[in-house]
Amino acid sequence: MMIPFNKPYITGKEVHYIYDAVATGKISGNGKYTKLCQQYFEERWGFKKTLLTTSCTDALEMCALLLDIQPGDEVIIPSYTFVSTALAFVRQGAKIVFADSRKDHPGIDEDKIEELITSRTKAIVPVHYAGVACDMDKIMDLANRYGLFVVEDAAQAVDSYYVGKDGVKKPLGTIGHLSAFSFHETKNIQCGEGGLLGINDDRFTKRAEIIWEKGTNRAEFFRGEVNKYGWVDIGSSFLPSEITAAFLWAQLEELDKIQAKRIGIWNSYYAGLSEWGLARGVQIPLIPDYATNNGHMFYLVCPTGEYRTSLIKHLKENAISTVFHYQSLHKSLYYHTKYEGNDLLESNRYSECLVRLPFYYELKSTDFSMIGHSILLK
Amino acid sequence: MMIPFNKPYITGKEVHYIYDAVATGKISGNGKYTKLCQQYFEERWGFKKTLLTTSCTDALEMCALLLDIQPGDEVIIPSYTFVSTALAFVRQGAKIVFADSRKDHPGIDEDKIEELITSRTKAIVPVHYAGVACDMDKIMDLANRYGLFVVEDAAQAVDSYYVGKDGVKKPLGTIGHLSAFSFHETKNIQCGEGGLLGINDDRFTKRAEIIWEKGTNRAEFFRGEVNKYGWVDIGSSFLPSEITAAFLWAQLEELDKIQAKRIGIWNSYYAGLSEWGLARGVQIPLIPDYATNNGHMFYLVCPTGEYRTSLIKHLKENAISTVFHYQSLHKSLYYHTKYEGNDLLESNRYSECLVRLPFYYELKSTDFSMIGHSILLK
Numbered sequence A, B: 001m002m003i004p005f006n007k008p009y010i011t012g013k014e015v016h017y018i019y020d021a022v023a024t025g026k027i028s029g030n031g032k033y034t035k036l037c038q039q040y041f042e043e044r045w046g047f048k049k050t051l052l053t054t055s056c057t058d059a060l061e062m063c064a065l066l067l068d069i070q071p072g073d074e075v076i077i078p079s080y081t082f083v084s085t086a087l088a089f090v091r092q093g094a095k096i097v098f099a100d101s102r103k104d105h106p107g108i109d110e111d112k113i114e115e116l117i118t119s120r121t122k123a124i125v126p127v128h129y130a131g132v133a134c135d136m137d138k139i140m141d142l143a144n145r146y147g148l149f150v151v152e153d154a155a156q157a158v159d160s161y162y163v164g165k166d167g168v169k170k171p172l173g174t175i176g177h178l179s180a181f182s183f184h185e186t187k188n189i190q191c192g193e194g195g196l197l198g199i200n201d202d203r204f205t206k207r208a209e210i211i212w213e214k215g216t217n218r219a220e221f222f223r224g225e226v227n228k229y230g231w232v233d234i235g236s237s238f239l240p241s242e243i244t245a246a247f248l249w250a251q252l253e254e255l256d257k258i259q260a261k262r263i264g265i266w267n268s269y270y271a272g273l274s275e276w277g278l279a280r281g282v283q284i285p286l287i288p289d290y291a292t293n294n295g296h297m298f299y300l301v302c303p304t305g306e307y308r309t310s311l312i313k314h315l316k317e318n319a320i321s322t323v324f325h326y327q328s329l330h331k332s333l334y335y336h337t338k339y340e341g342n343d344l345l346e347s348n349r350y351s352e353c354l355v356r357l358p359f360y361y362e363l364k365s366t367d368f369s370m371i372g373h374s375i376l377l378k
Helices: A014-023 A032-045 A056-066 A083-090 A136-146 A202-212 A218-222 A242-253 A255-280 A305-317 A345-353 A365-376 B014-023 B032-045 B056-066 B083-090 B136-146 B202-212 B218-222 B242-253 B255-280 B305-317 B345-353 B365-376
Strands: A049-053 A074-078 A095-099 A121-124 A149-153 A161-163 A169-171 A178-182 A195-199 A299-301 A354-356 B049-053 B074-078 B095-099 B121-124 B149-153 B161-163 B169-171 B178-182 B195-199 B299-301 B354-356
Touching: A014 A032, A014 A242, A014 B014, A032 A049, A032 A195, A032 A242, A049 A056, A049 A202, A049 A242, A056 A083, A056 A149, A056 A178, A056 A195, A056 A202, A074 A083, A083 A095, A121 A136, A136 A149, A195 A202, A202 A218, A242 A255, A242 B242, A255 A365, A299 A345, A305 A345, A305 A354, A305 A365, A345 A354, B014 B032, B014 B242, B032 B049, B032 B195, B032 B242, B049 B056, B049 B202, B049 B242, B056 B083, B056 B149, B056 B178, B056 B195, B056 B202, B074 B083, B083 B095, B121 B136, B136 B149, B195 B202, B202 B218, B242 B255, B255 B365, B299 B345, B305 B345, B305 B354, B305 B365, B345 B354
Parallel strands: A074 A095, A074 A121, A121 A149, A149 A178, B074 B095, B074 B121, B121 B149, B149 B178
Antiparallel strands: A049 A195, A161 A169, A178 A195, A299 A354, B049 B195, B161 B169, B178 B195, B299 B354
């Protein structure tokens, strides 16, 4: 029996809420459970407004539409990220300007963003890799000085925080103008495929709802604010069904329990592997002073690609599944001919050397002891 | 107790299959139930390839991407349709050329398409309104003569057919180059929000799978056809979760039972209201010789808008919910300033005068007797 890399956690109430949604006679989008999930985010973490989406990709596409990204507009994103971070903006014609990762962390190197800003730059899209905050004071300061928008790719960053220079602890996703979350099955809180758009700037609130509902003012109509609804703007069908929302609601209800368990797993990995990592030149996750840990992921950055291959093989022989992560987007088949910047060595290093360990709610302490021992034997 | 306009039917097995999907440990997209649903469509109706999507809108967007729609390309669609038919192509920069409806049916007037074709026309998008086939021989003949693509908007047309001049009965959605289906809660077969792309031209098969999976060749990777996967093309996250697919599978398994029941309801409405309609100048649904009836919808087209308002009011007083349908897209707030063609009088007439009667699996014979009686009293 292999220990899998991921196993989606089910609280047991998902199906109960799906039954309830079905009983209301309305299981298309924007019903009771959609509203419950959105309210949860708005009230717990202080978003001005949130909208559930069918994926984090879709939430990012909504950001690109809301920012009116036009062909030729430049958007700065890290190269070490999931395809969707770039793709959502490429779809609107943006030119992607890739930034390198930090030496001490796979997140965007905040000190290398300013040199990438030009008169055509429209937005910066930091990615909170592994749920660990980017240095948002630096990024927001740049955005303010150059008049840019900030979209936080918070796909992995539910219930994670940034503590700014002012000492205030701010939930990730509430700092930039807009943000996007993922509820893909590999995430802390999940519904198979799903996402959420976070809005922190009132200028986007009304239009976001229209873009979400196929460019129509249907939401206003159902609230009785207009007499009939019609086609008023660009958009798509970004909203998920109530089946999806009901499933997600069961997860959100148990957020605290899930988070406590996951942070415990993370701490066990950290305690067990810190010394070993130091001795072998294997980089282990950094949580900077200004960040919190949401127990999303535990990764190791091996000294070489060969070391990673050999570690993955060794663990596989011990019935442990591990997986690597992104490939540098600036070197991708699709974008390398369009990319005009320098090679990005840190991003390439994480592409070649980073490996993720099994991480899920039901991972037993005997499992991660066994994983730890297998690694220590390497 | 009002008789609702719609009530999504649940077979009872949806939750069973959702449990099963959860038990596999994989509930993100493109798993067991996604494959089952796609195979069902491919085997039963003879598509070259199908891909489940999160909505019919998304399936139409995939068509626009597959056809490489560029700014300035013209796409001919009926004005009397849902926003998404146009929106999916507008998002890629298309200029929409709206066609009028037929006098005897809300579908596109096939004889008025040719005059709209220019050197910039790239595609025709017929909509099989109420699941009733457009005259596809006429449309495919035009497409062949002018070198155009045909995308069938088959949102309402599951299990409906066209009988061509050659006498062959062809499933709707399998005739054009591409097609899009909806599984919105108002459809015969539903999963709250959902859709499917139908592919009938091999040129699109491989690329469709890439566009579906966020522009990556992940599907090929999982089949072992490539060594690693990466970003190779444009795309989005078009695939739904296995939760959605499992729900849909339960519905597809009972398709024949659902269809028999719905066609029975349709026939009862037709038998009860034909004479009344004729006497009052109320147009009732036409099923042309070349079309079949899939029991999707029963509508009445009133002689005037005032008549419709009064009929809706009369039925509401008798505890019967009825709803009108589309507003002409060429007159929409979003598109009327961009629209360069003539006013489209038949489309406007259906916008003003068409009303849809309650139609769902669990509608009892006592219910539709009551609805019929209430209408006859008008």
